[in-house]
Amino acid sequence: MRVKQYLPAALSAMPAFAQGASPGPGDTVDPFEVYTISAENITAKLIPYGARLVSLLVPDRSGTLQDVVVGFDDPLEYLHNVQTNNAYLGPVVGRYANRIKNGTFKIDGTEYHIGENENGSIDTLHGGPIGYDQHNWTVTSHSKSAITFTLRDYAYEGFPGDTITHATYAVDTSRTPANPDGLPQLLTRLVSISMTTETPIMLANHIYWNLNAFKEANVLSDILHLPLSKQYVGTDGDLVPNGAILDVAKSDHGVMDFTSGKAIGQDLRYAEGVCGTQCIGYDNCFITGNSPWYSSPDSMAPILKLQSNTTGITLEVTTNQPALQIYTCNGMKGTIPVRPSQVKRNVDDGKGGAEFINKHGCIVIETEGWIDGINQPQWGQDSSQIFTPQGFPAVNLATYRFGIVN
Numbered sequence: 001m002r003v004k005q006y007l008p009a010a011l012s013a014m015p016a017f018a019q020g021a022s023p024g025p026g027d028t029v030d031p032f033e034v035y036t037i038s039a040e041n042i043t044a045k046l047i048p049y050g051a052r053l054v055s056l057l058v059p060d061r062s063g064t065l066q067d068v069v070v071g072f073d074d075p076l077e078y079l080h081n082v083q084t085n086n087a088y089l090g091p092v093v094g095r096y097a098n099r100i101k102n103g104t105f106k107i108d109g110t111e112y113h114i115g116e117n118e119n120g121s122i123d124t125l126h127g128g129p130i131g132y133d134q135h136n137w138t139v140t141s142h143s144k145s146a147i148t149f150t151l152r153d154y155a156y157e158g159f160p161g162d163t164i165t166h167a168t169y170a171v172d173t174s175r176t177p178a179n180p181d182g183l184p185q186l187l188t189r190l191v192s193i194s195m196t197t198e199t200p201i202m203l204a205n206h207i208y209w210n211l212n213a214f215k216e217a218n219v220l221s222d223i224l225h226l227p228l229s230k231q232y233v234g235t236d237g238d239l240v241p242n243g244a245i246l247d248v249a250k251s252d253h254g255v256m257d258f259t260s261g262k263a264i265g266q267d268l269r270y271a272e273g274v275c276g277t278q279c280i281g282y283d284n285c286f287i288t289g290n291s292p293w294y295s296s297p298d299s300m301a302p303i304l305k306l307q308s309n310t311t312g313i314t315l316e317v318t319t320n321q322p323a324l325q326i327y328t329c330n331g332m333k334g335t336i337p338v339r340p341s342q343v344k345r346n347v348d349d350g351k352g353g354a355e356f357i358n359k360h361g362c363i364v365i366e367t368e369g370w371i372d373g374i375n376q377p378q379w380g381q382d383s384s385q386i387f388t389p390q391g392f393p394a395v396n397l398a399t400y401r402f403g404i405v406n
Contacts, residue, residue, distance in 0.1 A: 031136035032075035042184035050091030051149035061312030070208035091133035093126040097204035098371035128157035146170035161197030190396040211308035215353040220265025225305040229286035237277035281330035325366035
């Protein structure tokens with residue numbers, strides 16, 4: 001199904017994605033109010049500030065619920081984090097996720113400049129100084145198992161024209177052909193529409209994961225498998241794309257090759273500079289080969305598997321997006337505490353664990369387009385990153401399915 005065919009279904013299906021939902025208020029009074037959605041063996045909590053996932057509970061191999069995302073028990077801590085650190089913990093990022101070289105791009109010969117906010121102001125990251133992560137979204141639908149946030153973007157940060165974006169989260173354990181065992185899963189849907197003029201749009205969920213539930217100091221022993229990612233985007237020392245598309249098999253000692261699956265830290269000794277100058281770890285855009293022009297459920301491709309042998313929790317990610325960014329929390333310095341509720345679970349388990357988010361203490365998985373594709377015409381990505389009022393919306397679908405290994 002092409003996007004042209006899918007568009008009416010995507011928009012009309014949004015209420016169905018939150019069955020039994022009733023419309024929310026026109027304006028969200030408290031952007032830090034916690035909304036809970038749940039199904040069997042999965043509970044998610046979210047807040048309107050950044051349309052942000054703040055907690056996700058799933059069972060480990062013993063049946064004990066574990067919180068597998070980095071976040072805070074006190075929602076106001078997200079505001080403090082943005083003001084002091086801004087690790088982008090759990091929000092929707094946009095209008096354009098990841099990096100834009102020099103904060104500049106052209107559309108039909110007209111140059112636009114967005115405020116730079118990274119690397120000494122030489123590039124734009126996640127939409128600029130005040131991206132979607134710092135806006136108060138409106139709750140437009142909420143049911144027991146789903147919630148939709150909506151944001152009207154009035155040419156924020158200098159992007160051309162207005163957009164409107166709906167971010168839907170749902171949890172589900174139904175047995176379907178795609179999920180025959182009825183495993184707990186989180187489903188996300190980002191639909192963004194250009195309202196007034198031609199504009200770039202590339203959204204992403206920016207969730208920090210830790211499947212060992214912080215029972216270990218880091219996630220380097222977790223097994224990461226990227227079955228479709230045979231190529232990745234080349235970057236300079238500031239992680240800004242340099243135009244090259246590289247083969248993972250040709251990387252030094254195969255450091256970038258996760259096509260067969262391996263421990264995240266297996267080749268870390270060869271990873272110096274991979275995530276930028278004087279950086280050890282991963283912060284890279286892997287190409288999945290999934291076509292951005294297909295957005296029907298049967299086009300969802302399994303792009304990632306992640307497994308913790310400590311808890312037995314597994315995660316499989318499927319998406320309609322053509323790339324994903326993997327970030328192994330290289331910049332974490334042990335200053336952000338593990339949420340007290342999860343520390344208590346670890347103490348109650350008799351195993352203890354980390355009390356702060358250490359370097360390599362988590363992993364971010366961003367399903368998205370080819371980063372900075374709007375500045376790389378040779379890649380041919382404009383048709384999936386530039387949108388008009390007369391055309392189709394930008395649609396980002398992702399499913400995060402959780403299982404157990406013994």
